[in-house]
Amino acid sequence: MSESDPISTESTYQNPLIERYASREMATLWGPERRFQTWRQLWIALAESEQELGLPISDAQLEQLRKFRTKLNLDVAKEYERVRRHDVMAHVEAYGDQCPEAKPIIHLGATSCFITDNADVILIRDALGLIARRLAATIDAMGRFAVQHRALPCLGFTHLQPAQPTTVGKRCCLWTYDLVLDLHEIQHRLETLCARSAKGTTGTQASFLQLFGGDHDKVRQLEQKVAQKIGFDKTYAVTGQTYPRKVDAQLLDALSGIAQSLHKTATDIRLLANRKEIEEPIEKHQIGSSAMPYKRNPMRSERICALTRFVMSLQSSPAMTAATQWMERTLDDSANRRLVIPQAFLAIDASLVLMQNIASGFVVYPKTIEHNLAKELPYMETENIMMKAVKAGGDRQELHERIRVHSREVAQRVNAEGKPNDMIDRLRDDPAFSAVDFNTEINPLDFVGRAPEQVDEFIQEQIEPIRQRYAGESSLSVEVTV
Structure with a gap:
């Protein structure tokens, strides 16, 4: 292949998050068409606001900008970027080619971060909204499973050793509550997300102040108008050239929190599958192993662990970026953010799709659960x-000492000799x-305490408000692609 030959998708690395894992909705949200249409949305919002505040921008110019908001000429922009080595200016020129009358007023008074940072907060806002809906749907599915098995006794574990019994439903509530807390954090991030709006090259708004002849009030109005046009009711109080990179660190903390919750739950499911108590759904023609046809590997849970581990590893990048933004900004954030923020969202989206799929199709084996509990229940009865x-x-x-001695003897009998637990007979x-x-x-129900009632209370107090809040939301795809 010569250097001039076009590169085919079959011969180059493709991101598995797009090819194999993330949903169509999240992959499209972070795609180039959506991003560059958002850039044009921002140029239109800026021009409209500047016209409303008295700058000489005509209706015809605005109409031309609106006409080509979604009609992208990406091939032209790509060629400009090859020459200019500047992505924003490449798109300014490509947009100007389509809108010759409006070309003089595109990007008027703005810096590149007016476009890139405001576009990022729009995409982050919409991505957070998708994640919130996926969390709510997953919580709903897990809640339904918890109710179904609210009073099914099972062996509890501390230190991964047999402990006081609980119920299958109560254990599911433990998993679900972590996700409820994560949803609250995502909602908080949404509620506190602001527009950067029109802040200027170093955050001083100097270029806009010059455009409006020193009129501070009009500059303040411009900032509010642009923010409102892109769907925000507030802007960051002060900025340098970029919105505070602290925001990205807080964002990844929240996404990593979801990853932690899902990883813990998926790990528990894998452990329970090993005990033959609960399994994730398996399709009729699904193959567990190329060598061992009988295997039913917990593929979905294992993939959740892989993807969420990746997200947790990304958490440190925005923190280091925020810590190294010299003075009003440095550009070492750009390439890192292009990788970290979209991929964190894509991986969490994929993980939630998998968890909702699992929760909607759990396979439970009550007889095995009963058998495993019965082997340990005599110990529980001793108290x-x-x-x-x-x-x-x-x-x-x-009496305590007598029970301790008998317990050691029984453990030897059960573990070393493979004989039944005769603890009660000994006592x-x-x-x-x-x-x-x-x-x-x-x-067994005598040993689970208030576990069934705790499930009922948890559903009513924690899950029902979430169901009500997200009841009117349109459904998202939950297809597990591979």
Whole structure:
């Protein structure tokens, strides 16, 4: 292949987030057409606001700008950029070629960051809105699963060792609550996101002050008008050339928070799949292994862990960028932000699609759950037995020691010899517990406390308000592509 030959998509690296994982909605949002149409939206908003405040911009010029807002000539812009080595000016010239009457007033008084930074906050705002809707849909699906299994007892774990029983529904509420907290944080980021608007080259608005003949009030009005035209009711109080890069660091903190929650949940699902208690959905013709046909690998959960680990690794980049913005700004933020911000959104979007898919199709094996719990339940019963023996006049410390000794012997029997758990039989034959009635059958629900009621309360207090808030939102695609 010569240097002049066109590069085919088959011969060059393609981003898997676009090819394999992210939804069409998120991939389109961060695509070049959407970005450059947003740039033109900003040039129109600026020109309209300047005309409204008295600058000599004609209706015909504005109409020409509006006519070509979505009719992009990207090939022309690409050639200009090859020559100019400046993306914003390349698009100014390409837009001007289509709008010759308006060419003199395109970008009037603005700096490049008027375009790039305002476009970024628009795209970030819309991407946050998509993420909020995906979170709400995932929370809804997980809530429905929690209700369905609110009172299904299962073995609880601390330190990944058997502990007091809980229920399948209550465990799902633990997963869901992390996502509820994440949604609150995303909503906060949306509520506090501002426009950069018309701040000028170093944030002093000097060029706009000159355009308006020193009229400070008109410059302030220009800033508010532009912000309102692009859908913001407030602007950042002060800026250098860019909006505060602190905002990007806070944004990645919020996206990383979602990643942390999803990674924890997906890991739990993988562990439960190993115990044959709960599995993610598997399609009829899905292959788990090229070598082992019988395998049912937790592919979706594993992919969530891979993608969310990537997002968590991105968290440090905006923090370092914010820390190294010298004086009014440096340009070492640009290439980094082009990579980090869109890809973080794309990876979180893909992970939420997967988690909603899993939550909507969990496969539960109650008999296996019951069997696994039954193996450990005699240990759980010992506390009740000890309390009954104390009530009948026994010494609590002596009884505790007797149970400890029996437990060690039972563990040896079960773990080393593969024999059944005979803990209750041992205590029944121990004279120290002769006053206890052992005829009552062990009921697993006696050990789960208020877990079922906690599920009910969690659904009502935490999930229902989210369902109501997002009830009118249009549905998003949830197709798992690969």
